[in-house]
Amino acid sequence: MRLSKDLVTGMLFFILGAGALTMALQYRVGSLHAMGPGYFPVLLSCLVGACGLVLMARTLLSSELRHPLEGLRLKPLAIIVTAVLAFAVAIDRLGLVASIALLVAISRLAMRKAGFVEPMLIFVVLTTLAYLVFVVGLNIPLPLGI
Secondary structure (H helix, E strand, C coil): CCCEHHHHHHHHHHHHHHHHHHHHCCCCCECCCCECCCHHHHHHHHHHHHHHHHHHHHHHHCCCCCCECCCCCHHHHHHHHHHHHHHHHHHHHHCHHHHHHHHHHHHHCCCCCCCCHHHHHHHHHHHHHHHHHHHHHCCCCCCCCC
8 A cells, every 4th residue: 555645634634632632622522502612623523534534545445556745845844834833922012914924925935936926915815714713713812913
C-alpha cells in the first residue's frame, strides 16, 4: 500500500479530531436543551474526526491510487506554521487587524505565484469574518488595533 495525500489528510483529520475531543471532554457538555461550554467543541471535534475516518475509508477501499504522496515540501509548511504562531503572539499586542495582516503577509511567502490582489482579498475577508464572528457574534472583546 502506497501513501496518498487523501490517506494522510484523513489520518491528520482523525488525529486532530481525537485530540480536540480529548480536550473538549474536560468541559461540561450538557444536553441539547441546556448546552454546556463543551457541547460545540465536542460536536465539532467529532465531525472533524468523522471526516477523517470517511476520507481514510474511501482511500483504503478504492482500487486506484489517486493523488500519490510524492514529497513533503517543508519550506511552505514551516512558513505557514510560523505565520500562525506569529498571529498567536501578536493578537494581544497588535490587535486583530494588524495580526491578520501579519498572518497573511507571512503566509504569502509560502505561495508559489503570489500577486498583490489575492493576499489583499484574503486579508479583507479574514478580517471581516473574524470581526463579525468574534466581536459582533460572540461578543468577545478583541483588541482591534486600528
